[in-house]
Amino acid sequence: MSPTTLPAAGPEHGHVTFLGAGPGDPGLLTLRAVEALANADVLVAEHEVLDVVRTHARPGVAVVNTDPGPSSDLGPGTGTPQLTVVDGTSTTAGVPAVRDAAHLVMEAVRGGRRVVRAVSGDPGLDTYAAEEMLACAAAGVPFEVVPGVAAAVGVPAYAGVPLRDAQGADVRFVDARTASDRCWTEVGASDGTVVVSTTLDSVAAAAGELVSAGRKPDTPMTVTVAGTTTRQRTWTATLGTIAQTLKQAKVLPSPEGGRPVIAVVGERSAAAQREQLSWFESKPLFGWKVLVPRTKEQAASLSDQLRSYGAVPHEVPTIAVEPPRTPQQMERAVKGLVTGRYEWIAFTSVNAVKAVREKFEEYGLDARAFAGIKVAAVGEQTAKALVAFGVKPDLVPSGEQSAAGLLEDWPPYDPVFDPIDRVFLPRADIATETLVAGLIELGWEVDDVTAYRTVRASPPPAETREAIKGGGFDAVLFTSSSTVRNLVGIAGKPHNVTVIACIGPATAKTAEEHGLRVDVMAPEPSVHKLAEALADFGMKRRAAAMEAGDPVTRPSERRPGARRRRTT
Numbered sequence: 001m002s003p004t005t006l007p008a009a010g011p012e013h014g015h016v017t018f019l020g021a022g023p024g025d026p027g028l029l030t031l032r033a034v035e036a037l038a039n040a041d042v043l044v045a046e047h048e049v050l051d052v053v054r055t056h057a058r059p060g061v062a063v064v065n066t067d068p069g070p071s072s073d074l075g076p077g078t079g080t081p082q083l084t085v086v087d088g089t090s091t092t093a094g095v096p097a098v099r100d101a102a103h104l105v106m107e108a109v110r111g112g113r114r115v116v117r118a119v120s121g122d123p124g125l126d127t128y129a130a131e132e133m134l135a136c137a138a139a140g141v142p143f144e145v146v147p148g149v150a151a152a153v154g155v156p157a158y159a160g161v162p163l164r165d166a167q168g169a170d171v172r173f174v175d176a177r178t179a180s181d182r183c184w185t186e187v188g189a190s191d192g193t194v195v196v197s198t199t200l201d202s203v204a205a206a207a208g209e210l211v212s213a214g215r216k217p218d219t220p221m222t223v224t225v226a227g228t229t230t231r232q233r234t235w236t237a238t239l240g241t242i243a244q245t246l247k248q249a250k251v252l253p254s255p256e257g258g259r260p261v262i263a264v265v266g267e268r269s270a271a272a273q274r275e276q277l278s279w280f281e282s283k284p285l286f287g288w289k290v291l292v293p294r295t296k297e298q299a300a301s302l303s304d305q306l307r308s309y310g311a312v313p314h315e316v317p318t319i320a321v322e323p324p325r326t327p328q329q330m331e332r333a334v335k336g337l338v339t340g341r342y343e344w345i346a347f348t349s350v351n352a353v354k355a356v357r358e359k360f361e362e363y364g365l366d367a368r369a370f371a372g373i374k375v376a377a378v379g380e381q382t383a384k385a386l387v388a389f390g391v392k393p394d395l396v397p398s399g400e401q402s403a404a405g406l407l408e409d410w411p412p413y414d415p416v417f418d419p420i421d422r423v424f425l426p427r428a429d430i431a432t433e434t435l436v437a438g439l440i441e442l443g444w445e446v447d448d449v450t451a452y453r454t455v456r457a458s459p460p461p462a463e464t465r466e467a468i469k470g471g472g473f474d475a476v477l478f479t480s481s482s483t484v485r486n487l488v489g490i491a492g493k494p495h496n497v498t499v500i501a502c503i504g505p506a507t508a509k510t511a512e513e514h515g516l517r518v519d520v521m522a523p524e525p526s527v528h529k530l531a532e533a534l535a536d537f538g539m540k541r542r543a544a545a546m547e548a549g550d551p552v553t554r555p556s557e558r559r560p561g562a563r564r565r566r567t568t
Contacts, residue, residue: 014041014109016136018129020122020148021049025158025228029056029263036116038145042108044101045118053118064108065252066101101128102135109141117134122150127484152195155227155262159234160277163193169266171195176206188213193266200225200251204243210265211239222274223263225251230287230312236274239265258444283310284539286475287469291494293318293483298350301380302527309535314473318465318486320457321351324429324450332423334359339371342447343420346376347393348403348435353385355451367391379405392501400526403435413443426451430482459490470514471495474555475520475534478502479527481510488514497555501534503527 017036022028029037029052037043037056044064045053054063101117109115123129123145136143152173156163162169170192174183177198187194188210198206203223211217217240224234237245242263246252258335288311292299295317303313324330334356335341360369367390377383377393379401388391397405413421422445425435430449434472439446459465467473469492476494478484484507487494494500494516501520502508508518520537522530545552 010139014111014113014115014141016105016109016115016117016141016143017146018123018133018143019053019116019118019146020056020124020150021045021052021118021120022149023151023154023158023228024048024052024226025154026052026055028154028228029053030146030148033146033148039114040116041116043118044105044108044115046120048119049120053116057116062108066104077088102132105132106135106139106141109136119148120151121154122148125150125152151227151260151262152197155224156195156222157263158228158232158280159222159224159262160274160279160281161222161224161234161264161279163195163264169193173197174206176202176209179209184209184213188215191267193264196263196265198261198263200246201253201258203246203261203263207239207242207265207273208385215239215265219265219267221265223261223264225259225261227262228280230310232281234274234278234281280310282542283543284535285475286310288312288538289314289472289556290470290534291316291473291476291487291498293476293487294480296525298381302531304536305528305531309531309538311475314464316460316487316491317457318483318490319454321354322453322455323355324453329449330355330359330426330451333426333447334363334365336447337424338365339372340420340423342373342422343418344376344422344444345370345424345426346378346435346439347382347386348378348405348406348425348427348431350379350381350385351428352451353382353389356426356451357389375411376406378402399523402525402553403432403438404525406440407435407438410439410442421445422447425449429453456486456489465491468492468494468498471497471556473498475501477500477527477530477534478507478511479530481507483507484510484514484516497558499534499537499555501530501537503530 017040019033019036020030021033028224033053034056037053038058040057040061042062043050043054043057045064047065047067050063050065056063105115105117116461116480117132118128119126123133124147132141133145135394153163170190172187172190172192172194174187174194177196178555194210196206200223207221210219217238219239220236221239221242222234222236223242223246224232226232235242235245235249280519285306286309290306290311290313292303292304292306292313294315294316296303296315298317299313299315303315306313337345347356360366370391374394375386375391376395377386378397383393383396395406395409398409399405400408415421421443423439424447425439426449429452436446436448460468468476468487473494476487476498478487478501496517499519500511501522502511502518503522504525505521508521511518520530522533542552
């Protein structure tokens, strides 16, 4: 397509950012990429790239999926790219149903919109991105380029295959899908490292090209699929044995054979040391699908911790929050807060912050009503919710993030320095009495107010329920007895291959009463210590398998009828 065929445009028609989304791991986005995404009016990308970048976009951003065909989840199945709003509301917004990405970008940018055109890897290595930049230049549309981590560099790093050693060998990059005979001849004559971008079912052919061009058949070779994601898998072989290695691994022939892979070839590519350098696939919970019975908001820091261990967290709320049956108690407490009845207010959950904030808004109040009142908060997410409300907590536990941890740091009542002896404690209807009893022991009077009720949540989707009962999850984290009862009630009992991790003895007892085998117990009642304990369990399990010479598998792969690990 010639750029001159596009409609004329000018700076008043917006701006385009060509952004590299990296090879798959969302954590590899640059700070500049995150900034550009936060300011975007429209995102243009293929489906898999959208999954990486859209979480950094603002609510309401429009999305253009450039993937043709009925498989698109952003359009109504017409087989053409569609413009959609993240909240699910469809809009045409002047974008025609055409498959040419350059036209999609040019139409999306009109009306002064800020467009982010996201591509896999780095835009500078994307032929089509270069054509779209030329189209913008010819039409007078201003654009910029935000580099990304190229798959040819990022994937070997995640596979534990350094491309250079101390001797500084040459590194050549080859795209096997477009490489000419001359290209193969040149890299074959070299003794440097070769990084080949190809597909799973074309790896053997690429190896054959290199051997034909002069490389020795015993030259080390690594092949990585789904690089930088928790589905990553790497094989180590030689140019002469890679075909047999993939055949023995039963990944070929496969309907997924057309998926892209990165192969690294060379004596100095550290293939021989990969067992020691494979930091990513060696994570203690690599690829484990872990069920977290909490909402996304509640589980944010816990899920991040699980991802750092290589796990794939899946949040399933087991409780729903509803207003108290009678609002009078909460109304009196909020009025007392404004009139100076309290010295302290203590928040033990995000839901408590939300309940007070909603009551404030009902009365036309804002964060200024906390003036002169000391504020305490338990947990990072609770503190963040207060800051978002405009309130900086005066007291957060220095140790364990729990009611007991808060009491460790709470000052006793002093009639000389504390003009008021009363604490406002808004919380759930089923909360324990630990905090109330501890504050009274410290000399404080407590207004223990039901700010919200917790009820059993609605059942999760059928697919999730089947995964829970059928062994599709590798582990589940139970953070309270109620999460055990509620999960079993709304979704059924986890399969016996699923690793059960409990936050404490009471939760473990409830799990056992429901017929579950408890495999992991937190050393102390903390969700983060629970995640650490699960990671330690996974690490010991992995070490035992390796010592016995067995393949390292996830718990879900041991269930009867379990499919082999997907390679893409």
